[in-house]
Amino acid sequence: MKKYVYSFGGGSADGDGKMKDVLGGKGAGLAEMSRAHLPVPPGFTISTEVCNLYFQSGNKVPPEVDQQTSEALGELEQQMGQKLGDAQNPLLVSVRSGAKFSMPGMMDTILNLGLNDQAVQSIERRSGNPRFAQDCYRRFIQMFGNVVLEIEKHDFDQIFDARKKKTGAKFDTDLTAEDLKAIIVDYKKLVEKKTGKPFPQEARQQLAMARDAVFRSWNGKRAITYRRMNQIPDNLGTAVNVQTMVFGNLGDTSATGVGFTRNPSTGEKAFYGEFLVNAQGEDVVAGIRTPQPISELEKAMPQVYGQLREITGNLEKHYRDVQDFEFTVQEGKLYMLQTRNGKRTGPAAVRIAVDMVKEKLITKQEGVLRVDPQQLDQLLHPVLDAEAKKSLKLLATGLPASPGAAVGRVVFTADEAVVQAPKGPVILVRAETVPDDIHGMEVAKGILTSRGGMTSHAAVVARGMGIPCVAGAGELEVNERRKELVVNVNSKKLMLREGDWISLDGSTGEVFAGQARTIDADPSSGVLATFMGWADEFRGKFGVRANADIPRDAKAARRFGAEGIGLCRTEHMFFAEDRIPFMQAMILARDEKTRRKTLAKLLPMQRADFAGLFKEMDGFPVVIRTLDPPLHEFLPKRENLMVDLARLPHADSKTKKEMSQRYGLPVGQLRKELPVLLARVEELHEFNPMLGHRGCRLGVTYPEITEMQARAIFEAAVQVTKKGVKVIPEVMIPLVGGVKELENQKKIVVEVAAEVLEKANMKDLKYMVGTMIEIPRAALTADQVATQADFFSFGTNDLTQTTMGLSRDDYTKFQKDYEKAKIFDNDPFAVLDQEGVGKLIEMAVELGRQARRDLEVGICGEHGGEPSSVQFCYRAGMNYVSCSPYRVPIARLAAAQAVISGDKSEAMRTA
């Protein structure tokens, strides 16, 4: 018979630490710890496979599972000398989820299972602590009622709070055993009212129900959202861990806590964690009571502390990674409840990787592979400007729960965050966050809570998402219902409302009123520089360039380590307010002669732009794309013109003045000139501009535009070369569908280059002419195209649009429907569609290199900064990737990981 249930504890286990697929991360950790003779409360794990079987068989488990569970339970009862649900000596267990990949707080847990009206009396007798026993029972009914029976938590809270109010209790601990008994009576009534049945007294039935609830929580909304965000497959399933309860709430010699072997926020090598005396685990994680730092445990329970440090230290060496552990002290005895590789922030990941390499715990290669490239984002984004901080009002200082600066408008609910986020940055402010808030946390720029510690829900989730977070800022009074945040600053009451600006520093825990200035990160110093240095060592010749249109961006790109510009969009230079009138005049020109005259005015501007870029990129290549967008993008919108023209006869003088400014026409000429303007706009109007008269097609119609741009490029090159700058221009023709278009445009560029360079006596200046591959036909005929191209650069934004027949601007309208129907694994505009678009890219590289062995190949679409896409580009044989300046380090790391992982395409090997 297939094994579905795995026992552990007492120095041995059926499974081991490698069996995460079967036992989940938690179950595998428990098995491994048991084998290592660590003090683990014994129990058993129901495998992840059962979860899938459960859903496949219509929410039922196969009979074999029940049988094996019963056997494992029997063994456990024998080992503990207790019996589940026994009136005399009842065994209590916890029932917890545990998937292959940790999903903190996303699935359900039930503690104290096995309690019933008899058992509670036995516990009372045996512990000699009636309050403890009643509190356990009270907690169990509440948890079971909420998780398994699906009764609102709020309903239980009402009963509890009513009792507190009635008795005048300030804290939960002020309630007596009698109070708790009364609460239990009311709880049971609530259960009977809501479910139509009494609270289940049969302990094995409780167990089966709890197990099923854990399985169901795998497909809960929260869990699904989390998996989608973290790209965890839906078919892994969760295991269920049934483990003997140990109690951290048996008085002052008991405690419970969580910790990390290193600081998960900064990466500092310091024993790190929190604990609460006389509490159960959920009290720590849920952030209801603010716990003590773990260093206090040394004073409170020195022996336990020593044992804990030794055990966790060994665990880190064993797993060769930071450990995130849970422990409970029951009447002075330490129990390890869980260990796993700890989640960490980007900065922590880099520091830990560098430290562990230096400690020789891992190799340099492993170090480079340990950091998720996406996580670097957190190190590259701005921090609050120290100077600017001084001018802002400091509201409070909470815990530095997730690093980085966040500036935005206050929102008090997750739903509001979702509504407001598209309009501008929001900061989600909550007393404490709960798993149901996850959709709001996902869109917020930062998270602020007034309660909870460094391991509270808000802190853990924010770190996971790389969102700055200040947690447990207790000075703040957060009233979510009235949407107010109140704080006393220098004895003056200050109130922030929804929509007010607030600034957080997640690295210091500071909270400021107002909109703080931020400053850029510096990736060229400190631990990050060391780490990136290693990455670059492995990356070798696989290059990373940046997309940059103006010298300022080019400067940033160099700072982030870009080895050239992979895409300069020349049209961006014309959208500037002082230039667009010249561009418009050019477009409105009715003949070539007038067009050439206006182009002559644009030439010096463009030349200056290019000169600036070349200077910043001294010694590195600069890919300059000729004019790409359709001309109507530079003119007023057609429909606005139509409406204004309809309004004009009845317009008052104010409206006319507005129109006059809008179109740069004197009021008196509106009547005559608006129709002329509209006529030209109509002429240029397109049904599908994406597939219209743009890119090289403009150059074919108006060769004089290409000519002007080529002239600006080469005149700029001559100019800065004379100043001692090394210039490597690569002229890129966009939207080419076949070799003839490239040939047509290349001829213009080469002729202009020859003329300009000859005149300057610089005929040996090396330059390239190549093309963007962004139309399927160009990829399909890449062997022909390559005969005329010095380089290919994949424009994967447009290539994705054309290959998938999917307009990026319109896709958002049905994106949700497609996500719901699970048609795309990822947003194809964020993560390269390797199956479809990728296949075309592979074909094009292969065909291109067949025709021209030394063809330079890169990518300049936004996918060039997305790690999985970067790795694809490497495998496909590209020479470099290019992305936005801030993503350059991410691309560098992804590229290094791609090289370490190895497999390069045939085309690359031969190149």
Place this chain on the structure above:
Amino acid sequence: MKKYVYSFGGGSADGDGKMKDVLGGKGAGLAEMSRAHLPVPPGFTISTEVCNLYFQSGNKVPPEVDQQTSEALGELEQQMGQKLGDAQNPLLVSVRSGAKFSMPGMMDTILNLGLNDQAVQSIERRSGNPRFAQDCYRRFIQMFGNVVLEIEKHDFDQIFDARKKKTGAKFDTDLTAEDLKAIIVDYKKLVEKKTGKPFPQEARQQLAMARDAVFRSWNGKRAITYRRMNQIPDNLGTAVNVQTMVFGNLGDTSATGVGFTRNPSTGEKAFYGEFLVNAQGEDVVAGIRTPQPISELEKAMPQVYGQLREITGNLEKHYRDVQDFEFTVQEGKLYMLQTRNGKRTGPAAVRIAVDMVKEKLITKQEGVLRVDPQQLDQLLHPVLDAEAKKSLKLLATGLPASPGAAVGRVVFTADEAVVQAPKGPVILVRAETVPDDIHGMEVAKGILTSRGGMTSHAAVVARGMGIPCVAGAGELEVNERRKELVVNVNSKKLMLREGDWISLDGSTGEVFAGQARTIDADPSSGVLATFMGWADEFRGKFGVRANADIPRDAKAARRFGAEGIGLCRTEHMFFAEDRIPFMQAMILARDEKTRRKTLAKLLPMQRADFAGLFKEMDGFPVVIRTLDPPLHEFLPKRENLMVDLARLPHADSKTKKEMSQRYGLPVGQLRKELPVLLARVEELHEFNPMLGHRGCRLGVTYPEITEMQARAIFEAAVQVTKKGVKVIPEVMIPLVGGVKELENQKKIVVEVAAEVLEKANMKDLKYMVGTMIEIPRAALTADQVATQADFFSFGTNDLTQTTMGLSRDDYTKFQKDYEKAKIFDNDPFAVLDQEGVGKLIEMAVELGRQARRDLEVGICGEHGGEPSSVQFCYRAGMNYVSCSPYRVPIARLAAAQAVISGDKSEAMRTA
């Protein structure tokens, strides 16, 4: 040394009839006729290769050519006992172009070359006919002046007409030798004035200049246009034929004529042609004098006639095809000037092919290959309704120069035709057409001339283009300058002006005032039926279906031989005026429930449509595509709504009423409802509708639409099956980009089908679910897609748009620039781009059949009716093509020719 010059004549020739590449068609024919001892005036041919050399060396011929020419000329002079330019016994020659493929009238010809001031006197002496001699010289100066020296024909005409006026001459022949001498003096003055040099007297210089002019005419505007239209490569070049002049204008025992061995208009096996006594060839071809039918020659010159019939009869047998010949009779002696395979109309091509097969002159296969599929178009288009003719005023009856009916508005110039044609059908009316009119003839629906015969320029070109033409309708007075057409009908003067309606019957020569009704051709009877039967024999299993949306089209499709419907666009059923309100209500529905309610109203309409199609296609498959266009196409246009909304506050009651009708809203509700309508239209507005929310994407968002359509299909199938009709439904999901979309939509279709068929107890009704391949990604992942598809149908309209990144609607804006720059060989929306789009198709067929050997594959884009594309589809391994009903016979023939030509792809062989 390479041979560039080939002599012929006197019973032998350097070349032969197979050397069309080298000698051109005319030169090869002359060589072949010489070898057959036919009476060909001797001469030599300068090869086509020299034409290319001429352009490559900057309009110069290599010295070897001059040398070989000189040698050939020397031999010719010896043979004739005459010398070029000799004062005593001058040799006169003609210099004519002659490319591999005949391009009638497109290139230049010069006659009587060798004449100068001395030679003319010698001719005068030797012929004893001063008028003849002077007329030759006059013609030569005029022709040379126009063609070689590029002086406007008009300038010569002015001198000639002035003399006629001065002397009171009515006809050209009224001018005396003295008159002609005076004209020659003026002509020579004109030449000197225009060129700054006297008219060249050196005969060898004349020859070299004439040769070069012929070469240059290869790259003249007319020739380029003709090649583009007829898809003749630009690099073939023309040969130059230099041939001893013979004179048809030496009095009444001389004549010149042209003819066909069979009627090129009807195909009738009858000796056919025209001649003029005492004339040179150009008089016949240019249509200046209306010639006599060739039967008259029998009376005028019985011996010559007999000899001509015998020679041409033998030529037809020799070449196994209809011969188009030119001859001259010089003082009773017959000379053959040219023979070539004759151009013919579509009806003639079919009839000749069938007759020749029956005469066992050619095989059935050859017969099928002899007809250009495009030519069938002429047999399939409507003819004038005989009944309708009776109610129209017959203006005139001219020559039935090119068959078919044409109805349109009168235009008098080629330029006007080009301007007006996009707005509606035009008929080009000219006194006579000239090669410079070709751009206007190309766009006209029909051509009408008042002068010229069956072989006039208008007639020849119209037949070549397959455009109906009535030529030489002498009753008509065409005044092109005043843009009037005047005719006496029953002694009443009738005038038509530009823009008036006119109707032609090119098969009878009738011309009617007004807009005649037309009736459809019947392809299922007569010679065409025989011919198509043979085509179908060879075509075998390679199927032809039709694109048809409504039963009427389906009926026509069957009549034209379609074996099923390859594409039914279901949305066309909703654009009908009585249905669109239901469609709009469905789109405006804000929730699924309301949407389902409105869909329920559309269901019976759609069901009835499908039932009608199934009935017409009894026993044949019907491919039904689910809803494809974006929903906004069914709503009013956004910009119109915006403008109307801006106008509404100031609108008068008439305007409001118009708006009320436009939007189907009561006047009183416009203010409230227009903004609501606009809001929904805004919501649905797309930047690139082609790449937007359409096709299966609609079905993913609104599964209830797919569900309703599937229900309509299967309920209709059940309904007509019960009536004994054999139904083969193939449900096609559009715009699929990958297997998951197909899976999603297929599930809906299969579930509805199961439900409907089960209820009707018809579970064994066979149907297919497949997909349109119209997005590159679907083609690239066709192996996956095929796992869910019973069939593929290539939607090459959209596949061309996406693969080339080219919007069909916007392409027209720069199409001319692309043609000028020679970027596309053909319009990719008319002729399949085999290199790019075709490559994707081949990949998709191969991948699809890998996954599913029995995958049915077809094409339903408009390329499915274009012969070269049909042949590609066969080679790519498709099972069928589908096209518009009228193109079905064209596709059937193209398919047959593809099968006969043979090469099938691997994928097809394994299928």
